[in-house]
Amino acid sequence: MKHLVWEDLSNRYSYAEFRQLTNELLAKGLTTGSDHSPAMIHYTELNVTRMNRLDKRSRLTEETLAALHKIKRPLVWLTITEAWCGDAAQIIPVLEQMANEQPLIDHYLILRDEHLEIMDAFLTNGARAIPVTIVIDKESNEVLGHWGPRPEVxxxxxxxxxxATLATVNPDERALIAEQAKIDTQKWYARDKTLSTQREVLELIGTLLEY
Structure with a gap:
């Protein structure tokens, strides 16, 4: 995808609007997407707690602030997400903080399952993994690059x-491995404190804008 007319996208949310949507859906026993099972509602509730915590506690590094202030070109960061996604809850709040620090960056969110044609242009190893943040030139709508769904390590x-999950024949063992992987992922984010996300996103932006 070489160009993306982001202004014409239906159901494009600011971070605040996305948070409000998530809360409204949870009040009805729902989440985003079509799967409203107890497990997905539980994941969404956990994500609200995670985002609340990151909104209050995460901090941009001096290196991040310096790199953001080098940006001279109006950009749109368009993040593909869903409310139930655990990775998104750990990543999107710091992306929002970074965008808020630089007036030339507008950050919007769209839901994956409402925009599959966009999602399918930014697959990860053939999968619709989220979150993915697309970097767009605000004036020309040129897609400059993208980052996601999570830090490289x-x-x-x-x-x-x-x-390991796919290699396991026993379904109970497979479920245990998958669940442990989710726990390990969240522990990794807690240890990393958003530092890898900040660094990798800005490395991408620096490469794209050649500064």
Whole structure:
């Protein structure tokens, strides 16, 4: 996808609007997407807690602030997400903080299952993995690049766990491996404190804008 007319997208949310939507759905016993099972509602509730915590506690590093202030070109960061996604809850709040620090960046969110044609242009190893943040030139709508669904080190860890899950024949063992992988992922985010996300996103932006 070379160009993306982001202004014409239906159901494009600011971070605040996305948080409000999530809360409204939860009040009805729902989440985003079509799967409203107890498990998905539980994941969404956990994500609200995670986002609340990150909104209050995560901090941008001095390196991040300096890199953001180098940006001279109006950009749109368009993040593909869903309310039940555990990775998104750990990543999107810091992306929002970064965008808020630089007036030339507008950050919007769209739901994966409402925009599959966009999602399918940014697959990860053939999968509709989220979150994915697309970097767009605000004036020309040119797609400059994208980042996601998670920091590189964690992505490697997740793929190893997925391979172990697929290699396991016993369904109960497979479920245990998959559940442990989710726990390990959240522990990784807690240890990392958003530092890898900040660094990798800005490395991408620096490469794209050549500064």
């Amino acid at each position: 964690l992505q490697h860890q997740v793929m190893e766990a997925k391979a």
